[in-house]
Amino acid sequence: MPRKILVTSALPYANGALHLGHIIEAVQTDIWVRFQRMQGHDCLYVCAEDCHGTPVMIKAQAEGMTPEELIRKVAAEHVSDYQGFLIGHDHFHSTHSPENQAITEKLYLALKAKGHITTRSVRQAYDEQAGMFLPDRYVKGECPVCHTADQYGDSCENCGSTYTPDKLINPQSTISQTAPVWRESEHYFFKLGEFTDVLRTWLEGGARQAEVRAKLAEWFDAGLQDWDISRDAPYFGFEIPGAPGKYFYVWFDAPIGYLGSFQALCDKRGLDYDEYLGADSKTELYHFIGKDISYFHNLFWPAVLHGSGCRKPTAVFVHGFLTVNGVKMSKTRGTFITASKYLSLLPAEPLRFYFATKLNSAVEDIDLSLDDFVARVNSDIVGKLVNIASRCAGFVARGGGRLATQLPDPKLYEEFAALRGTIGELYDARDYSAALRGIMGLADRANQYVDTHKPWALAKDPAKGAEVLAVCTQGINLFRVLMSYLAPVLPQMAEKAGKFLNISFAAWNSVDTPLFDHPINAYEPLATRLDPKVVAQLVDPVTPAAAAPVPRKNATSEKKGKDVNATAPATTPGNVGINDFARLDLRVATVLDAAFVEGSDKLLQLTLDLGTEQRNVFSGIRSAYGDPAKLIGRQVVMIANLEPRKMRFGVSQGMVLCASRDDGPEVFLLSPDAGAQPGMKVT
RNA sequence: GGAAAGGUAGCUCAGCUGGUUAGAGCACGGCACUCAUAAUGCCGGGGUCGAGGGUUCGAUUCCCUCCCUUUCCA
Numbered sequence: 089m090p091r092k093i094l095v096t097s098a099l100p101y102a103n104g105a106l107h108l109g110h111i112i113e114a115v116q117t118d119i120w121v122r123f124q125r126m127q128g129h130d131c132l133y134v135c136a137e138d139c140h141g142t143p144v145m146i147k148a149q150a151e152g153m154t155p156e157e158l159i160r161k162v163a164a165e166h167v168s169d170y171q172g173f174l175i176g177h178d179h180f181h182s183t184h185s186p187e188n189q190a191i192t193e194k195l196y197l198a199l200k201a202k203g204h205i206t207t208r209s210v211r212q213a214y215d216e217q218a219g220m221f222l223p224d225r226y227v228k229g230e231c232p233v234c235h236t237a238d239q240y241g242d243s244c245e246n247c248g249s250t251y252t253p254d255k256l257i258n259p260q261s262t263i264s265q266t267a268p269v270w271r272e273s274e275h276y277f278f279k280l281g282e283f284t285d286v287l288r289t290w291l292e293g294g295a296r297q298a299e300v301r302a303k304l305a306e307w308f309d310a311g312l313q314d315w316d317i318s319r320d321a322p323y324f325g326f327e328i329p330g331a332p333g334k335y336f337y338v339w340f341d342a343p344i345g346y347l348g349s350f351q352a353l354c355d356k357r358g359l360d361y362d363e364y365l366g367a368d369s370k371t372e373l374y375h376f377i378g379k380d381i382s383y384f385h386n387l388f389w390p391a392v393l394h395g396s397g398c399r400k401p402t403a404v405f406v407h408g409f410l411t412v413n414g415v416k417m418s419k420t421r422g423t424f425i426t427a428s429k430y431l432s433l434l435p436a437e438p439l440r441f442y443f444a445t446k447l448n449s450a451v452e453d454i455d456l457s458l459d460d461f462v463a464r465v466n467s468d469i470v471g472k473l474v475n476i477a478s479r480c481a482g483f484v485a486r487g488g489g490r491l492a493t494q495l496p497d498p499k500l501y502e503e504f505a506a507l508r509g510t511i512g513e514l515y516d517a518r519d520y521s522a523a524l525r526g527i528m529g530l531a532d533r534a535n536q537y538v539d540t541h542k543p544w545a546l547a548k549d550p551a552k553g554a555e556v557l558a559v560c561t562q563g564i565n566l567f568r569v570l571m572s573y574l575a576p577v578l579p580q581m582a583e584k585a586g587k588f589l590n591i592s593f594a595a596w597n598s599v600d601t602p603l604f605d606h607p608i609n610a611y612e613p614l615a616t617r618l619d620p621k622v623v624a625q626l627v628d629p630v631t632p633a634a635a636a637p638v639p640r641k642n643a644t645s646e647k648k649g650k651d652v653n654a655t656a657p658a659t660t661p662g663n664v665g666i667n668d669f670a671r672l673d674l675r676v677a678t679v680l681d682a683a684f685v686e687g688s689d690k691l692l693q694l695t696l697d698l699g700t701e702q703r704n705v706f707s708g709i710r711s712a713y714g715d716p717a718k719l720i721g722r723q724v725v726m727i728a729n730l731e732p733r734k735m736r737f738g739v740s741q742g743m744v745l746c747a748s749r750d751d752g753p754e755v756f757l758l759s760p761d762a763g764a765q766p767g768m769k770v771t
Numbered sequence: 772g773g774a775a776a777g778g779u780a781g782c783u784c785a786g787c788u789g790g791u792u793a794g795a796g797c798a799c800g801g802c803a804c805u806c807a808u809a810a811u812g813c814c815g816g817g818g819u820c821g822a823g824g825g826u827u828c829g830a831u832u833c834c835c836u837c838c839c840u841u842u843c844c845a
Contacts, residue, residue, distance in 0.1 A: 250844085302776095303774080307844090307845075379842075383844090384845085411841080459782070463782085467796070468797095474810095475808080478808070479807035479810075480806080482806065482807075483806070525785075532812095539812045539813090542804085544805070544806040547806080611807095
């Protein structure tokens with residue numbers, strides 16, 4: 089009996105480019121969807137652009153366009169990136185759509201009718217110059233607890249205290265740089281606490297991951313509080329029915345975007361919306377998300393659905409974040425890789441494969457190690473998998489291009505085919521890494537088989553043509569099983585291999601029957617090796633900033649939940665006040681010594697004289713200053729009050745300033761004019 | 772501050788409910804082969820399983836403490 093399954097991955101937010109953190113989620117989802125389809129299930133996959141909220145509004149203003157223009161432009165880029173990574177959405181919609189507005193209003197009115205909505209007055213920061221209320225993250229000031237300057241309105245990054253923006257000392261609007269005033273405004277709240285029992289019950293099946301359950305238990309213990317779902321004009325979003333000037337908070341209508349997108353798909357294909365999303369639907373509904381938005385998907389979302397009389401998700405699948413070369417993605421480290429940058433350099437499938445070798449069902453962070461990426465792809469895909477087809481194809485072609493009428497080693501084939509159940513279970517459980525380990529183990533055995541039977545040696549004896557063909561028929565059949573197992577991960581390669589073998593890889597159980605007496609075509613390379621030099625271009629050369637601690641910032645998620653534009657800083661950051669600049673202790677320093685760092689091809693170790701003291705600094709300028717001796721005696725500008733940073737090679741006590749492009753390898757040290765003395769302050 | 776996950780060979784990772792000499796891939800060394808995109812096969816070197824206690828006949832695997840990394844906190 090085919091299952092009917094509706095799957096989503098998280099909606100990308102319309103204020104920035106997709107990066108590889110978005111892509112790993114899309115790949116995880118897409119592999120699962122493709123696998124389910126191969127199983128013969130009806131598996132639909134929808135997604136949408138998440139369009140609303142203050143960050144989009146502000147960003148559109150900054151770019152001199154309307155929000156509608158901005159979201160159209162960004163969505164087009166996102167769609168193109170997803171397609172580049174072979175993500176097979178059945179439909180990609182927008183939360184700023186008539187479908188989404190209709191469903192949002194419907195759910196809201198249902199919640200209201202059932203008494204799940206309440207209102208109360210909220211005191212909030214208001215920017216008189218900009219004429220708008222300020223989300224907490226748009227107010228900055230001194231922490232009331234530890235007195236660290238320049239902290240957001242909701243919590244201090246230094247001491248971790250949480251508070252409301254009115255507690256900040258000398259608060260400032262990040263939009264106009266003026267001091268906000270405090271105004272009362274009526275807000276609409278969703279009474280989440282009323283759903284505590286419903287949620288506890290739902291989570292038994294909906295939250296299947298231990299890590300997620302532990303987190304949810306914490307939230308339950310703390311008690312579920314009302315959720316503010318309204319925002320005041322001006323706001324880019326949907327106006328709340330019967331509440332002029334009040335808009336739905338972006339996080340209220342964003343998950344509803346899943347439903348809106350599916351509605352649009354139904355309209356397109358004539359599907360029955362209620363069969364999937366009606367109150368008593370028997371179909372399965374799964375959301376793939378990152379761990380940062382677990383709260384919204386495991387609490388608010390099922391509660392809103394339940395309260396408005398809709399079905400709840402079958403389960404929510406949570407994954408961890410992506411790191412690059414062991415560190416979080418960040419522009420200052422050069423490890424922030426956008427989807428489009430990747431695609432401009434490399435094909436999608438190697439990365440899909442690499443992600444698959446690492447993905448499992450746990451909420452663990454996953455590292456994209458570039459060296460490992462190259463080794464893994466070149467060895468596993470080209471050296472092992474493709475090699476099986478490549479080394480057998482020539483003999484088959486010379487033997488007439490037709491496979492033999494039987495397998496010389498049916499038991500071996502049987503072993504390969506018998507694993508389809510186990511491997512299928514692993515895919516279904518999202519344990520792709522284990523699935524691929526199993527598959528690659530089989531690839532080794534296939535190569536061993538060919539090595540043992542040496543068709544090239546047999547081919548020297550003209551009388552043994554049939555034997556050669558038999559061995560290679562075995563090899564090709566083993567390859568076919570492996571390719572079938574990998575088809576969810578490598579759809580393009582499966583397509584090409586299908587043309588080579590005159591078959592389709594559409595059905596998971598097709599490997600039950602081996603190919604006999606079957607014509608195959610000339611072999612063409614199915615995959616090419618990755619060039620480490622090209623892969624290295626994914627990350628920017630390490631700049632001196634790499635030696636500096638970066639502010640805590642979420643690498644893989646747009647924190648729209650807090651109304652903050654968490655996209656990594658643009659090339660040209662926004663304005664800062666003079667106080668921001670004054671926090672930096674910039675000093676003139678003389679290079680006393682400069683040397684290569686053993687074990688690093690990027691760093692130089694500098695000993696700097698600050699007049700009153702000496703500092704040890706690791707700086708990523710080796711590519712531009714290959715002869716460190718020439719630096720000795722030179723004067724440079726350094727940040728003297730940078731948090732010391734422990735590195736593999738020692739502690740770096742500051743950083744030297746350099747000029748560079750975002751995308752170029754050149755680095756140019758800054759120097760003061762003649763006459764400056766070590767220790768002089770730069771202002 | 773509260774909480775979670777992780778720390779296993781140079782690198783990336785497996786190791787289920789404690790039990791013979793701790794595994795894989797890559798990298799490295801040697802040999803073989805030459806069909807294959809310098810691919811493949813065989814053999815080998817390499818780990819006091821973060822540190823210290825404890826439970827046990829026996830712990831990488833259980834308990835406690837500590838250190839380090841990462842992450843989450845409406």
